[in-house]
Amino acid sequence: MRYRYSKDADKKLIRSAQIWTVEEHKIILSEVDPLAVYICDKLSREGFETYIVGGAVRDLLLKKHPKDFDIASAATPSRIKKIFSNSRIIGKRFRLVHIFFGDKIFEIATFRSAKDGATGNTFGRIEEDVLRRDFTMNALFYDPRKELVIDFVGGFHDINRKRIKSLIPMKIIFEEDPVRMVRAVKYAVISEFKIPFFLRKKIKESASLLNKISSSRLTEEMIKIIKSPCAAKIIEELEFLDLYIHFQPAAVALIKNSLQFRQRYYKTLSGLNRNDVHDCGKKNSSILSLGLSALVRDYIDDNIDWETAGEDNYKQMFALARKFVLPMNPPRIELGKAIHDIFAEHNINVKRWRCLDRL
Numbered sequence: 001m002r003y004r005y006s007k008d009a010d011k012k013l014i015r016s017a018q019i020w021t022v023e024e025h026k027i028i029l030s031e032v033d034p035l036a037v038y039i040c041d042k043l044s045r046e047g048f049e050t051y052i053v054g055g056a057v058r059d060l061l062l063k064k065h066p067k068d069f070d071i072a073s074a075a076t077p078s079r080i081k082k083i084f085s086n087s088r089i090i091g092k093r094f095r096l097v098h099i100f101f102g103d104k105i106f107e108i109a110t111f112r113s114a115k116d117g118a119t120g121n122t123f124g125r126i127e128e129d130v131l132r133r134d135f136t137m138n139a140l141f142y143d144p145r146k147e148l149v150i151d152f153v154g155g156f157h158d159i160n161r162k163r164i165k166s167l168i169p170m171k172i173i174f175e176e177d178p179v180r181m182v183r184a185v186k187y188a189v190i191s192e193f194k195i196p197f198f199l200r201k202k203i204k205e206s207a208s209l210l211n212k213i214s215s216s217r218l219t220e221e222m223i224k225i226i227k228s229p230c231a232a233k234i235i236e237e238l239e240f241l242d243l244y245i246h247f248q249p250a251a252v253a254l255i256k257n258s259l260q261f262r263q264r265y266y267k268t269l270s271g272l273n274r275n276d277v278h279d280c281g282k283k284n285s286s287i288l289s290l291g292l293s294a295l296v297r298d299y300i301d302d303n304i305d306w307e308t309a310g311e312d313n314y315k316q317m318f319a320l321a322r323k324f325v326l327p328m329n330p331p332r333i334e335l336g337k338a339i340h341d342i343f344a345e346h347n348i349n350v351k352r353w354r355c356l357d358r359l
Contacts (some may be wrong), residue, residue: 232273
């Protein structure tokens with residue numbers, strides 16, 4: 001292990017981070033997307049400190065394949081735009097850069113200052129940027145050029161101990177962004193980490209804060225959950241912590257009032273986890289539509305007589321399903337596919353389901 005040094009307020013050198021070598025962190029460079037390595041290398045050669053950050057580093061340490069490789073750099077968005085012609089600056093308040101390689105998109109954020117809290121938008125140093133991240137497990141920086149992990153907050157040890165530890169003071173972590181509660185649950189289930197007692201207690205006490213989150217953000221988070229291989233376990237934990245009622249209150253009401261419905265609902269979601277992604281193409285369905293069908297299937301079954309049902313019942317079931325998933329508002333075309341698949345399982349061929357995305 002090595003150390004990184006920086007200057008304190010009195011301009012004295014102090015240890016600011018631990019540096020873990022490849023022999024210690026054991027990340028295999030071939031598991032890192034070569035385009036992410038290329039971006040980091042090019043920005044570094046231009047003189048800008050640049051790293052792969054967040055969930056990608058966490059997953060690499062856990063020997064999982066990251067879905068995305070987010071990057072943080074000392075370069076400003078305008079400078080990144082000049083270096084990469086295949087890029088675009090996005091966002092009005094929080095400006096980021098997307099770099100495009102065919103259908104692949106890499107998101108690059110400039111280091112932010114901590115002076116305005118974890119939601120501020122002033123550019124700063126890496127030592128400040130790390131303190132804006134939610135949990136220590138997501139606050140590691142990986143340098144693919146030198147194959148080093150930079151750890152300012154003890155995240156490396158927390159990952160090895162399978163522990164979720166808040167970086168932002170407990171007093172304000174969920175007040176600043178209530179969605180962090182959902183992410184803590186998701187990280188814990190997917191990574192098989194433990195949420196400490198006091199963090200779990202704080203989540204349960206703060207659950208009502210999700211009331212102020214927009215339906216679009218709730219929908220975005222739920223889409224990520226139902227696309228994961230642990231959807232049933234994540235949703236069950238969200239329900240236990242009084243969070244899921246803010247996503248699908250109609251389902252929670254049935255779960256609370258009917259043990260039979262509860263068992264069926266979670267059995268259906270567990271079956272979703274076993275769906276082979278390659279089967280999606282055979283069924284002309286997406287992973288998202290399969291996930292949505294799992295959320296509404298049992299409710300649809302309870303509100304239709306499949307022995308007498310026909311294509312004419314499709315529109316009615318589509319409308320029921322839309323109400324059942326409120327306040328979430330998934331893409332109509334995907335929900336339409338989900339209902340179409342449920343009808344197809346009962347040998348009812350709905351030919352004009354696509355028109356519902358225009359209703």
